[in-house]
Amino acid sequence: MTILELLNGSTNYLKGHQIENPRLNAELLLARSLNLSREELYIQLHGSLKEREKEALEKLVQRRISGEPLQYILEHQEFWSIDFKVDPRVLIPRPETELLVEQSLLILSENSFKRVPSVLEIGTGSGAIAIALAKEVKIIFLIATDISQDALVLAKENAKSAGVQHQIKFVNGDLFGPLRPSKERKLF
Secondary structure: OEHHHHHHHHHHHHHHOOOOOHHHHHHHHHHHHHOOOHHHHHHOOOOEOOHHHHHHHHHHHHHHHOOOOHHHHHOEEEEOOEEEEOOOOOOOOOHHHHHHHHHHHHHHHOOOOOOOOEEEEEOOOOOHHHHHHHHHOOOOEEEEEEOOHHHHHHHHHHHHHHOOHHHEEEEEOOOOOOOOOOOOOEEO
């Protein structure tokens, strides 16, 4: 069986299970199972597959039709042009959340600070908002809290991957619980 045949078969199978964008899902799942980019996948469309490669795709397709989000299967989601690792420990960053980053940047740009601004993010999850802000504003200190220690582990990995781990302090706790009050802190 060729890559193209398996791609077409997977697309039809996903379509039959009412998966949105079945072709894109099939391409991404097949590329993942073969450890290829989508571009490499298309270059090798007429290549043959080994049985274990076919089985690897079948497992991913079954996860997808069972309702697991594509981002969890692929283990990443782009946000603010940054690639974030995601899994069931965190919610998947949504494109509309980028509006919050835009508004935060606007507020930060309209204020003059006597000291390095300190920004608080409650419920950081994957760290997407804090990390995006840290990438955009080099002179900033962020405190990101989450009640889930598992989520914080993933957020720290994402911060390190983005090269902003020194700008963000990750704190485990519920809402404001782990924080001391500050008049100068901006809350987003």
